[in-house]
Amino acid sequence: MLSRIGRWIDERAHLSELWQSQMVDYKVPKNLTFPYAFGVMAIVAFAIQIISGIFLTMYYQPNIHTAFDSANYTIMKEVPFMWLVRHVHAAGANFFLAIVYLHIFTGIYYNAYKKPRELTWIVGWVIYFVLLVTALTGYLLPWGQLSYWGMVVTAEIPTSIDSAPIIGSLKIGETISILMKGGYEIGQVTIGRFFGLHIWLLPLILLALVSFHLYLVRAAGISNPEGREIDKKKEGVPFHPYITLKEGAYLMGYLAVFFFFVFFYMHHFLPADNYDPADPFKTPAHIAPEWYLLAYYTIFRSIPDKFLGFVAFNLTLVFLLILPLLDFSPIKSARNRPLFFIMFIVLVISSMALTILGTMPPTPTNAMLGLIFTAGLFSFFIALPIISIIEWGWYKAKGGEKQ
Amino acid sequence: MIKSIFFTLITLVFFYIIWINNIFAPHERYEMPAQYAKIAEDVKSYAKEGKQLFEQNCQACHSVRYDGVYISSVQANPKLQTLQEKYGKVLPRDVYESVFYEDLMGLKESFGKVPPDLSTIYLVKGKEYLYAFTLEPQKVLPGTSMPPVMTGRPEETAKIVAYLKSVAEPSPEEKSKRVLMGVGTIAYLIVMGVLLWIYKGRLLKRMGLH
Structure with missing residues (x-):
């Protein structure tokens, strides 16, 4: 019965043809090394962030009075298993960026930014930049001491333009700083904006960019550790099952390490100082x-x-x-x-x-x-x-x- | 080969320093005698007693909102129960701070600031700091407005720390459940990884791609 339904759908959607042409007939070099798996790990890390983030928005409240309690009481204590989702999201953000850094360094090492892959590199750079902004906006949301003061320091950085010789008198830096904070101090406006950016705009931009990045990888072909373009018809191996199984196995190892941190080592990803509610009158010692x-x-x-x-x-x-x-x-x-x-x-x-x-x-x-x-x-x-x-x-x- | 080993090692060392144990960053350490550390750790036996001690010694100024414990003057206020019926045991912070504004401002007048809520303080400071600070506030943080309520009562202080731990951290049963979940998840992923690897080897041999 099930296979008949499957066949009925396939006759109309031609999904098996798509699978055959895109996964099986697609050939990649055989000598891809372990670092090539960072790409697929980054995709999985992104998916984990999106899924856990959607669950977090169900209970998180973007309000300066209740944000801290919603994160640390409602999510961590009240609702069953939400602690797990928060751990996954917090550790996931760090792992995502770690994997992205490793992916960038792999790209530099194998010169994956050279013709014909320049655009892949540039789009990847934009992804990295948007990702940093996403991480920065998300970091404010728990409204702890580190979130608050970290943002205070970050919003100060553009004001250093104002110490420049000539353009300094235009006060561009201060304008940028005020724009970032949504006012002269970090408050309700900031948290509302950051929430909107963090859960809607930036992930959607990321989703579009990541899709384009992936498309470009397929369009320009995967680079090669040996640094030469392979003749795919002669040397290539089918993407499925060769790469899917190999990188699938790597992926399980990656997830095992990830869940080790999620369950047993969250001290760094949910730092102690951030369990202190944000207090504009108390500067923490180390920011x-x-x-x-x-x-x-x-x-x-x-x-x-x-x-x-x-x-x-x-x-x-x-x-x-x-x-x-x-x-x-x-x-x-x-x-x-x-x-x-x-x-x-x-x-x-x-x-x-x-x-x-x-x-x-x-x-x-x-x-x-x-x-x-x-x-x-x-x-x-x-x-x-x-x-x-x-x-x-x-x-x-x-x-x-x-x- | 030597390059792979070098890059793997340097990456692992880097993440070990950044994520697990930063040997370069400054750390503050506070001492706590072993027998009291044992009491503060043992939530199961001492948290209840610690709560009573907290009510006697600390509740005049400090609340533990996540446990439904508010400062004494608020606790005596009949409004509290009406509000708790409406909002639940843990009142939203803005509701709490605006309804009991006068109680909190009264404390601010005597101490210079509103004494902090202690729901998550255990996670922020850790047991050694809490123990040392509660026992002798002026010694740890000179100039603090916290009065030396517990000076000379180390065992009772440790019990209060155990209570604060029980509020901030999941209960021991919950913790062991989480450990079990973690071990199960990781074991599943490792087994799946190994199976995939074996399956890949066999399949490729059959396809002649090995």
Whole structure:
């Protein structure tokens, strides 16, 4: 009976043809390494966020008087199993960003931003940026001390434009800051706006962008660890069942780690200070952004001039966006590029060091270290055109495209 | 191979530092004698006694709203029951703060600020800090307006901490249920992962793709 219903639907919707053409006949390189699974993990993390978020909106109240209680009493204590949903959502946000970072670094390592995949990279960058904004808006919603003061500090950052020589007198920074907060202080307007952005606008934008990103991956083809375009008819393996099973197994491992944190280790994802209701008259001792923003924060903090610091951390984001332009070498993948590989290690170590420095108190030594690692981070981006020129030489010497 | 090991290790070390144990960030530690720590941990035996001690010593100024415990003057107010019939045991914060505005402002006049609600304080401060602070407020936080009510009564202080723990954290039975759920979920995912991996190997061998 069931199979007859299935056949009836299939005759009309042609779903099995779609499956055959998109999943089975779709060929991918056989040598895809483990890091290629970060893409599918990110999709799953996104789905987890959407589902758990929908359940949270059923009980959360975006109101400065009741937000804290709705999160910490109604959700955590009153309604059965909502604690699980909140744990999943809070840990999920951190895991989502962690996976996205790993995905970005994988993309840089295998040079997945080069022709014909520049647009995939750019769309991916926009996803990353929107994701950061989503995380930032969501962080305010529990209305704890960290949520409140974290946002106070974040909304202060654009005002550093006002310390610039000429454009400073226009007070652009202050305008942006007021726009972010919805007034001169963080209050009901802010929480209402952030709630709307966090549950409707930003996820919808993300959904559209992620779909486009996925489409572009299919349109331009998956990159290859060896850095050459494969002849899919000869070398490719069917996406299903080869990749679906392989990455499905990886995915189970990822989810096992994720649920370990959800059930047994939430100290970092639901930090202790955030169980204190927001109090505009009491500044907590240590205010720092969440870990995924700490590298930018350290760059901003260690440069003595406020405006220059602001420019520097925005420049990092811009460099990431124009990575396909900076790196115009014809050779792909760090496996074939020893110089690029060295600079990639510099990039990884500097960004990790900057993040860890962000958790430390701002002493002069730490500021000095911050400057050194900022230089390391920028040296990666500045070295790219130089490496590319050298590699064009090698490429020509070897006979260019004929090899 | 050596590259994979290097990148895996550096990633794991990074997330260990950022998420689990940040050896670089400053930590504040407070001491608590082992026998009292044991009392504060043991919610099952001491939470009830702790609640009575809380009512005698702390309730004059502090509420524990998530447990339906309000400051004494509010608790004596007949309005409270009418409101609780309407809103439930835990009154919405704005309702509570506006109806009992005068009681709270009275406290503010004597202490300089409204003494905080203690529903989630255990999660914020941890038992060591709560114990040390309640026992000798001026020593831990010089200049605080909290009076040294419990000084010289360490055992009773530990029992109050146990009560605050019982309000902030899920009950021991609930906790063991969650552990069971967690172990079940993780075991299921690992078994599924292994099965998928084996199935993949077999299927690919049959297809000649291995």
